[in-house]
Amino acid sequence: MRAMAFCAFGGPEVLAPVALPVPEPGPGHVRVAVNHASANPADAKTCRGLLARYITCNFPFVPGFDLAGTVDAVGPGVTQWAVGDAVFGTSRVGQGANGSFAQYTLADVAMLAPLPAGISSAQAACLPTAGTTALGGLTDVGRLCAGQTVLINGGAGGVGSIAIQIANHLGARVLATCSVHNIRHVMDLGADLAIDYRTGDVVAAVRAQCSDGVDLVLDAVGQGTLSPQADRLVRRGGAFVAIETLICEPDPADVARAGAAGVRVVSNMVAIDRLPDQLRRLGDLAAQGVVCAPVHAIIPLRDLGKALRMIETGHTRGKIAISVAG
């Protein structure tokens, strides 16, 4: 089968086309014929070896978390899925297996959900990692309720673009940070206010809306962009949910200061135990038309390096889908 793999850690240039044997599903696994994957910052980090303490890469290693495709074979004892089922979800790359930047990949039965009705394969492939992180951060961890105000830091990116739509659907007032050229994008997704973080004072803009601070911040940027101001952005009793970048987490001193101000600072990442439920909830929201992944570009598998270079700028809009079958 065709795949994109790397044989040494490095930048996107280490990715090269390879021919590999089609993987055989073991107990509890299915094989998916991948139509589309999508590019995530975690894929670039995997290539650079920055996630080596989480993922053991045996070379040649095929990265790729997200997928949409068709069940092609099922392992012994698998009854949940049948050959021909259209699915979306995540590969076993987090367990050190080859991922979804390949014609075929393996997935755990629980890490797939039915392809949402009316959603394209490219759209569905853009949902799993960004969407479950947004959904989990806002609901399971952030406990966002109707009538509350949420600030989404990084509103134009993969996680942020989906989070705006979910928060809007939950009946929250949505503030979102972005660059000036992305203001229209975040407003079209349902933000009530876009804050240009490059030229404006985010704390002042938030305080102008909510004098005591917002109920919740979902920080999809990290790198210390907002966490030092958590105590001034969030009201007493509220929460600052930091999406784990896995390379730079909030400074413990900032967390302690926020705690002293009555602000709960919690981290959020894709959690294996919550993922099956989150994927199904996300699929339902997508099928209802509540959530759509804004697909900024569809790039062929052979140009995966180009997609990861775009991701590494830190300024892509929405999501980049990877066309595998086409």
Ligand SMILES: NC(=O)c1ccc[n+]([C@@H]2O[C@H](COP(=O)([O-])OP(=O)(O)OC[C@H]3O[C@@H](n4cnc5c(N)ncnc54)[C@H](OP(=O)(O)O)[C@@H]3O)[C@@H](O)[C@H]2O)c1
């Ligand atoms: N641990 C996990 O399970 C998990 C899961 C998902 C994501 N993550 C992490 O969460 C982060 C975000 O993921 P993603 O998929 O949303 O990334 P992404 O799509 O690459 O995010 C790019 C966006 O970030 C915005 N941005 C960059 N700097 C900003 C700043 N200072 N303030 C506001 N916005 C800024 C850019 O908007 P402008 O161009 O307008 O500046 C751009 O649209 C990544 O570090 C990723 O690895 C972790």
